[in-house]
Amino acid sequence: MTTIILAIVIGGAFGVVLDRIGATNPKYAxxxxxxxxxxxxxxxxxxxxVAAVAMFAGQMAGLIEVGHMSVKSAYLGVFIGGLMLGTGWAVTGYCPGTGLSxxxxxxxxxxFFIAGGLLGAAAYMASYSWVKSTGVLDSMFGGKATVATIPGTNYPALFEGLPGDIVGIVLGLGFIAIAFALPNKFVGSKEPHGNAQPAK
Amino acid sequence: MTLSWKTGGILLGMVFLAAVLLVKPIGVSTQFVIADGIIADAISPSFITETEEGYTSTNAYMAKSNGKYAKNASNPLNYSFVFVIAMMAGAAISSFLRGGVKGGEKTMPNIWRENFGDSALKRFAVSFAGGFIIVFGARLAGGCTSGHMMSGLMQTSISGYMFTLGAFGAGIPIAMMLYKKSEG
Incomplete structure (x- = not known):
């Protein structure tokens, strides 16, 4: 029962914030x-x-349970799936969470996005055995890998021996720095072929 | 009306932090599979079956990881599914409180109209096709913008970086080609 209440509270907050940051309007994406x-x-x-810095700092201070982390597997399909999602995202302005919202x-x-999504999920369910047989789901980088070794976890690390929590804070600060450094726009509405490229 | 990126970013970060602090990282796209499972099992009750160890399904994807998805489709009142329903309710309430989506914007966003004209059929067909490729891709990837990009990058997951590279690698050039007209 507690988990259902948490689902309602955290899910509800997520929906409100998605709407208020403009993510429910395809224009912004x-x-x-x-x-x-x-x-x-x-x-x-x-x-x-912000989330990365607070989470890893919280773990170091013993306030956040490391076991609540859930790192997903790395395999070639992650990148291919990313390309597919990016394609649809760039055409519609929706991704799964923002489309539902x-x-x-x-x-x-x-x-219509949701109807297409349900059919897409069904198509994946139907083709899963074939997709698996192609090898694109085979683990890379040791599977559920992180950048550096996170204390208290068994996740394989790209840079073994480096402290994952400190690296997480540094990367988090890097994301914050990029957020501040990015201009409001790279490409003017009158000049869609500007030379400026994103830092990442 | 839309929050500044500083306020919005901190609030969004706090939601992702709260999820990891209290339960587990946020993810959405799996629930399309769960919804399909619920529908399929309603039409054909043998789609998901209860076994001595748990749940399984005639579909290999539903049955994977010891029937984790089959179990959740059999019991929709679980954390992840309720989370997504609550997310939709939260967005609906927030939108209603700020006046809601109005007029022609309900059928298609203005930026689409400026670039591709006023045909609702065209926008609906493209939205359907887009939904198909997005959720198929998200399932192939094992997560979407929330699960891989947001939750993944915050946890320093290698998979999060792979996904983000793919999503922006395809998304940026395509959007730049398609959406040349915009009011800035």
Whole structure:
């Protein structure tokens, strides 16, 4: 029962924040990807940085249970799937979480997004055995790998021996720094072929 | 109306932190599979079956990891599924309180109209196709923007970096080509 209450509270807060940062309006994601308005990019980078610094600092202080981390496996399909998601994201302005939330705010095109998503999930379920047989799901970097060794976990590390919590804080500060350093736009609305490129 | 990136970023970061502090990292795209499982099992009750050790399914993906997905589809009142329903409710309430989505914006965002015209059918068809490729890709990747990009990067996951590289690597050039007209 407690977990259901937590799901309602944290999920509800997530939905409210997604709406208030503009993520339920496809305009912001599309302009972010077209590099004409980086408001959402700066928001996301700051969020990742703040969460990373607080989580790893909390772990070092013994306030956050390391066991609550859940690192996903690395395999070639992660990158291929990322390319597919990025393609659809750049066309529609939705990703799974923001598409569902946008539909809830009354956007009708997002309902079609959800219907397509349910069919896409079904297609993956139907083709899973074949996808697996191609080898794209085979682990890389030792599977559930992190950048450095996180104390109290068994996650394999790309840089073994480096302290994962301190590296996590440094990377988090890096995300925050990039959020501050990024301009509001790289590409002007009148000049879609500007030379400026994102730092990352 | 939209929060500044500083306020919004801190609030969003706090939500992701609270999730890891209290339960586990946020993820959304798995729930499309769970929803499909619920639908499939309602149509054909033999789709998911209870075994002595737990749950399994006639579908290999639903049955993987000792029937974890099959179990959740059989018991929709679980953390991750309720989380996504609550997320939708939160977005709906927030949107309602600031006046809601109005007029033509309900059918398609203005930035689409500026670039591709006023056909609702066209926007709906593309949204459907987009949803298909996005959720198929997210399942292939094992997560989406929230699970891989946000939760992954905050945990220094290598998979998070791989996913982000793919998503922006495809997303940026495509959006730059498609959305040349915008009011800035």
């Amino acid at each position: 599309l302009k972010m990807l077209a590099l004409t308005n980086l408001h959402l990019m700066k928001t996301i980078l700051l969020a990742i940085g 946008a539909a809830a705010t009354g956007r009708k095109d997002a309902l």
